[in-house]
Amino acid sequence: MIAQCTLSFVLLGVIGYAWTEYRRSPVVALLSACTAAGGFYFVWFPAQSNQLAEFAGVGRGSDLIVYTWAALSLLVMLNLHLKLRFQLELITVLARRLALANCATNGRAPAPEASPLRDRVTGSD
Amino acid sequence: MATTIPANWVICPAYNEAATIGPVVAELRRAGYRVVVVDDGSNDQTARLAADAGADLVVHPINLGQGAALQTGIEYALQQGAETLVTFDADGQHRVDDIGRLLEAMREGRAEFALGSRFIGHATNLPALRRRLLQAAVVFTRLTTGLQVSDAHNGLRAMTRRGAATIHLRQNRMAHASEILAEIARSALRYVEVPVTIEYTTYSLAKGQRLGDSLLILRDLIAQGLAR
Numbered sequence: 001m002i003a004q005c006t007l008s009f010v011l012l013g014v015i016g017y018a019w020t021e022y023r024r025s026p027v028v029a030l031l032s033a034c035t036a037a038g039g040f041y042f043v044w045f046p047a048q049s050n051q052l053a054e055f056a057g058v059g060r061g062s063d064l065i066v067y068t069w070a071a072l073s074l075l076v077m078l079n080l081h082l083k084l085r086f087q088l089e090l091i092t093v094l095a096r097r098l099a100l101a102n103c104a105t106n107g108r109a110p111a112p113e114a115s116p117l118r119d120r121v122t123g124s125d
Numbered sequence: 126m127a128t129t130i131p132a133n134w135v136i137c138p139a140y141n142e143a144a145t146i147g148p149v150v151a152e153l154r155r156a157g158y159r160v161v162v163v164d165d166g167s168n169d170q171t172a173r174l175a176a177d178a179g180a181d182l183v184v185h186p187i188n189l190g191q192g193a194a195l196q197t198g199i200e201y202a203l204q205q206g207a208e209t210l211v212t213f214d215a216d217g218q219h220r221v222d223d224i225g226r227l228l229e230a231m232r233e234g235r236a237e238f239a240l241g242s243r244f245i246g247h248a249t250n251l252p253a254l255r256r257r258l259l260q261a262a263v264v265f266t267r268l269t270t271g272l273q274v275s276d277a278h279n280g281l282r283a284m285t286r287r288g289a290a291t292i293h294l295r296q297n298r299m300a301h302a303s304e305i306l307a308e309i310a311r312s313a314l315r316y317v318e319v320p321v322t323i324e325y326t327t328y329s330l331a332k333g334q335r336l337g338d339s340l341l342i343l344r345d346l347i348a349q350g351l352a353r
Contacts, residue, residue, distance in 0.1 A: 027351050078351070085348055092297055095185050096197045099163070103183040103201060 004043050014072060025082045032075045041070045045080045129177035136201075137162045137180070138194030139215035144328060146215050147155055150178035156221050161201050164177075171215075181205075181241065181328040186313030196294040203289060204273050208291045211320040214280040216328025218329040223321040227283035230319045238309055238316035240274060241281035246320030252330070266303060271311040274318060278302040281321050299338055300345040349353070 018032040037074045042049035042065050049061030135158045139146050153160045162175035166188035175200075178184045183201050185194065195212055204208045209231070211224050224344065227239040243251070244263075259278055266277040282305070284292070291312040296304040309316055 009160075013318055082348060082351060088297065091297060092189050092193050094188055094192070095187055096200070099183045099185050099197055100201060100204070103181065 007043045010041060011036045023044055025079060028075055028079045028082060032072065034067060035072045035075060039065060134159045134207040135163060135211045135213050136195060136198030136200035137170050137213050137215045138165060138198060140165040140188060141167045141169050141171060142215040143171050144172055145217040147174040147178045149215055149217050150180045151176050152221050161198050161339050163198045163259045165189060165194040167243040169281055190297035191299065192294045193297040193300060199289050199292060206288050209283060211283045216329040216332050218283045218323050218325060220322050223281060224230060230317050231283055234317040235315065236317045237285045237314040239283040240316055240318050241279045241321035242276035243279060243321060243323040244320045246258050247322040250325040250326045253318055266306050270307050272306055272310050274306065277306060295349060300342040303346055
């Protein structure tokens with residue numbers, strides 16, 4: 001019972017997390033919520049998970065729960081990746097605004113020297 | 126020097142292209158085009174050489190990628206009142222003569238975009254593996270956008286002001302080429318394909334895309350599809 005309550009609490013947290021992420025990436029949020037809901041069901045109805053696991057050829061119901069948990073973790077990682085991409089988009093907009101605000105028409109302004117900041121963050125295509 | 130055509134802008138995204146940017150810009154200026162070089166956070170003398178050769182200069186404070194540099198160049202050219210915009214690689218693999226053909230084809234075809242194609246034109250010294258990758262990209266683009274193009278990743282393309290205003294690149298790196306075609310398909314504006322020549326050199330091959338980049342492009346396109 002303690003394990004069931006703990007897992008349920010965590011899975012409810014995942015559903016809440018998926019809800020908050022819906023606006024940014026609805027596909028990931030829906031997948032996370034569905035997987036968490038499935039995990040929630042299996043936690044409280046392990047016999048059903050055994051039947052489903054047997055049907056799916058996974059083995060035991062507990063294995064199915066582990067696989068569900070692994071899938072959930074991967075989805076959360078995917079969401080983190082999407083968040084990082086979103087942050088990069090914001091940085092891009094900021095860098096573009098700076099560049100356009102400081103542009104040199106017809107090369108009249110002196111070209112800037114390579115900066116230490118640039119050296120730290122540059123990466124090749 | 127030929128008479129400058131103020132409304133025709135050529136956009137050159139450049140990252141550490143000191144070896145080629147000067148001659149490329151000088152040739153474009155001799156042909157009469159306005160040129161904006163977007164220095165994408167280079168560590169070498171790309172910015173100075175571009176400016177010395179007569180280009181307008183926009184400098185990204187950090188390296189963002191070719192797609193981001195192109196979008197910056199497009200926004201700059203539109204701000205300057207460009208009527209037509211041409212994207213042109215800084216590594217010297219494109220021919221300046223082809224720009225005129227692109228602009229002419231766009232006018233004759235009453236199109237908003239003219240896309241260069243090395244596969245109905247010529248590609249010299251194109252390695253077999255890269256040819257296969259580019260052909261796979263064409264199949265992918267046809268399936269995902271519905272555009273029946275023959276070359277999906279050609280950096281030489283022209284667009285009208287109206288066409289350029291519909292382009293909003295979010296793919297910072299190499300996936301921007303696929304994204305541009307997706308944007309063209311979404312805009313439903315008319316496009317034409319024009320045969321062009323790409324001259325691969327040891328330098329441009331070293332700077333160009335590799336096998337692993339195609340996987341990154343695929344990953345970026347999928348990630349963008351998942352996010353809003």
